[in-house]
Amino acid sequence: MSRLSIINDVKKHSLIPWLICGVGALFYGYEYILRIAPSVMSGELMHDFHLSASRYGSVIALYYFAYSPMQLVVGVLIDRYGPRRLLVAACALCVIGAFIFGSAQSVWMLGFGRLLIGLGSAFAFVGALKIATIWLPPNRFAFASGLITTLGTLAAMGGDIFIAPLVEWHGWRMTTFDLAILGVFLIVIMFVFVQDRIKTSHHTFYVADPEFKDVLKGLWFAIKSPYIWMAGAIGCLMYLGLSTFAELWGISYLIQAHHISYNQSATAISLMFLGWSIGGPIIGFLSDKFQQRRMPLMVGSMIGLFIMLIVLYVPNLSLFSVESALFSLGFVISAQIIVFAISREVSPEKISGTAIAFTNMLIMLGGLVFQPVIGWLLDLHWHGTILQGVPIYSIHDYQIALSILPIGLIISFILGFFLRETRASRM
Numbered sequence: 001m002s003r004l005s006i007i008n009d010v011k012k013h014s015l016i017p018w019l020i021c022g023v024g025a026l027f028y029g030y031e032y033i034l035r036i037a038p039s040v041m042s043g044e045l046m047h048d049f050h051l052s053a054s055r056y057g058s059v060i061a062l063y064y065f066a067y068s069p070m071q072l073v074v075g076v077l078i079d080r081y082g083p084r085r086l087l088v089a090a091c092a093l094c095v096i097g098a099f100i101f102g103s104a105q106s107v108w109m110l111g112f113g114r115l116l117i118g119l120g121s122a123f124a125f126v127g128a129l130k131i132a133t134i135w136l137p138p139n140r141f142a143f144a145s146g147l148i149t150t151l152g153t154l155a156a157m158g159g160d161i162f163i164a165p166l167v168e169w170h171g172w173r174m175t176t177f178d179l180a181i182l183g184v185f186l187i188v189i190m191f192v193f194v195q196d197r198i199k200t201s202h203h204t205f206y207v208a209d210p211e212f213k214d215v216l217k218g219l220w221f222a223i224k225s226p227y228i229w230m231a232g233a234i235g236c237l238m239y240l241g242l243s244t245f246a247e248l249w250g251i252s253y254l255i256q257a258h259h260i261s262y263n264q265s266a267t268a269i270s271l272m273f274l275g276w277s278i279g280g281p282i283i284g285f286l287s288d289k290f291q292q293r294r295m296p297l298m299v300g301s302m303i304g305l306f307i308m309l310i311v312l313y314v315p316n317l318s319l320f321s322v323e324s325a326l327f328s329l330g331f332v333i334s335a336q337i338i339v340f341a342i343s344r345e346v347s348p349e350k351i352s353g354t355a356i357a358f359t360n361m362l363i364m365l366g367g368l369v370f371q372p373v374i375g376w377l378l379d380l381h382w383h384g385t386i387l388q389g390v391p392i393y394s395i396h397d398y399q400i401a402l403s404i405l406p407i408g409l410i411i412s413f414i415l416g417f418f419l420r421e422t423r424a425s426r427m
Contacts (some may be wrong), residue, residue, distance in 0.1 A: 005191035010037040017135035023193040024131040025148045027091055029155030031121035033163070034179060035063060036156045036247045038114075040164045040266055041172040043252075047389040049107050053382070057375025060248060062111045064368030066118030068361050074122050075357025076219055079350070080170050082196030083134075088187055090127070094119030095183035101232060102176030125152070126360055129340060130353040134196060141344060145337045146284030150277040153330070156246070157418040164266040173222065218351025227346045228418050232362025234297055236340035237412035240405050241304065241329060243367035244374055248270050253398045254377075258317050268323045272358055275330025283335045291423045293342050298416035300335030305409040307332070312402055315395075333409075339363070345422040377401035 038045060038060045046056050077086055097116030104110040125148070132144040166175040222228050245253075246269050254265040287296050307329040311322070340356055347355035378393050378401045385392040 004373075007411045020135055020193065021128065021132050021144060021148070022151075023190060024087065024128040025151045026186060027087055027190060028124040028128045028144055028148060029151045030091070030183060031094055031117070031124040032152040032156045033159040034098060034117050036123060036159050037163055037176065037179065039246070039251055039269070040160060040264040041167055041175075042248070043390050044167065044172045045110075046391070049110065050389070051107070052391055053375040053378040053393065054372060055107075055375070057248065057372040059107060059111045060114060061368055061371040062114045063118035063121070064243075064364055064371065066115045067122045067246045068364040068368045070119060070122035071126065071357040071361030071364070072219065073356035074126050075222075075351075076216065078123070078127055078130045078357070079218065079353040083123075083130045084190075084194045086123050087194060088191050089343050090120040090123035091183055091187045092191060093117075095120075095187070098176055098180035098183065102173045102180065111143050126353060126357040129356050131194070131196065133344070133349070133352045140288070141341055143281060143288055145340050146280035146282070146334070149280040149334070153242075153273040153276040153280070153334075157270040157277065160251075160266045160270035160273065177215075177225070178363075213355075214234060214350060218348065218354040219358070221347065221351060222343075222355045225346060225355075227304050227420055228343050228355060228359055229362070230415060231339040231342040232359045233300075234412045234415050234419065235336050235359060235363040236366040237415075238297070238301060238304065238333045238336035238407035239363050240370060240408045241272070241308065241333050242276065243364070244370045245402065245405060246330075247367070248371050249374055249398075249402065252393075253357055253402065254322060256393065257312075257315070257395045257398060258322050260319055260322065264319060265386045268319070268326050269324050272326040272330035275332075276334040277330075277333035279331035280337050284337055287335075287338050292421070293338050293345075294416055294419050294421050296335040296338055297419070298413055300332045300362075301409045301413040301416065304329055304333040305406050305413070309408045312399055312406070316326050336363075342419070342422055346420075366408075374401045374404065 042056065045051065046053075051059065074086075075309060076186065094117050097113045097118075097120060099113075100116060101113030104113055128148045129145060132141060132148065138142050143396045144297055164177055166178065250269045250272070251262070251265040255261055255262060260268070283296050283300070287293060307325050311317075311325050317325070339359060343355045343359040344352050378397050379391075381400055382391060382393055385394075
């Protein structure tokens with residue numbers, strides 16, 4: 001058998017590729033827990049460090065300050081050296097950052113810990129997708145992207161559900177230390193099981209080893225490609241529901257606007273992650289099957305807009321209505337994962353990691369920019385109310401600040417008309 005036929009046989013007829021991708025995706029799930037943890041610690045952190053909403057948003061957004069620009073470097077490194085060693089080292093960075101965050105005695109140390117977590121986390125999603133590119137056939141990529149995203153959002157869902165009582169039980173510091181120790185175990189698992197080369201009983205094939213100059217050319221290809229910029233912009237605007245609402249401001253908004261408890265709000269937000277977890281693989285599978293990329297993105301944006309308007313502007317929703325709306329919102333905007341398939345399909349295969357990373361950078365700029373912007377808008381309209389050392393914002397304050405989310409979905413829908421349809425194949 002030829003080299004190509006052996007590789008294709010392994011990709012199509014073995015469970016090993018899916019298992020390796022699954023282990024790689026565990027890191028994405030872990031970093032997602034670290035990413036969203038401050039959303040269930042906000043009251044304690046704002047109280048302990050005397051932070052306003054705008055300053056708190058700025059400190060937490062340091063994660064994205066490191067994560068987003070690092071995508072340019074991450075894509076180049078992963079394409080050149082493969083994901084295995086880089087993911088192990090990146091997870092170690094996350095662990096160090098978590099220990100520093102948990103032991104911080106000043107805002108600066110808090111921010112530095114958050115910055116290190118962002119640096120390490122920058123490798124997680126792109127690394128998992130690069131493993132999928134190496135080990136899985138091209139016609140399974142959107143589905144695999146959905147599954148990887150599912151693992152991350154399920155981890156976030158579990159984080160909202162389980163971290164909240166942990167914080168109440170033994171505080172945000174010990175909870176952060178628990179998460180750091182969990183990362184140590186993950187480092188060992190990835191070192192043992194993640195592989196960036198395809199092995200058979202008689203052959204070992206190294207897949208991810210292009211010349212460095214070719215990878216840099218790939219980065220320039222991504223920078224000058226209007227299709228990748230368009231895909232990234234749509235992905236960013238659709239992802240704002242998670243990166244700003246679910247990951248940071250959603251719990252405090254639900255408590256204030258819909259008069260539900262802290263734990264009920266955390267559970268409701270977790271259902272948004274659950275909706276994304278279920279919707280991502282389903283929409284990715286349907287997108288692959290029917291060879292449609294644009295339509296799911298546009299439909300997801302429009303339905304997501306309708307649901308977001310209900311959550312933000314319909315008063316006194318019941319707990320069931322809030323939970324149903326957030327689950328549905330997560331489900332429909334999970335169509336966002338298709339933008340990674342688009343970026344892969346408009347790029348040469350050997351620089352797919354760079355193209356995906358550049359797209360991911362554009363998406364994560366939403367968290368970098370709009371987490372602090374929403375905090376700034378909250379402070380701008382704040383009337384100075386403080387309860388137990390924590391600023392209290394009105395429903396009107398939140399509605400003005402969070403209006404960024406429906407506006408973003410309107411723009412993403414419009415951009416869909418200008419996005420080229422790839423028909424689930426390389427152009």
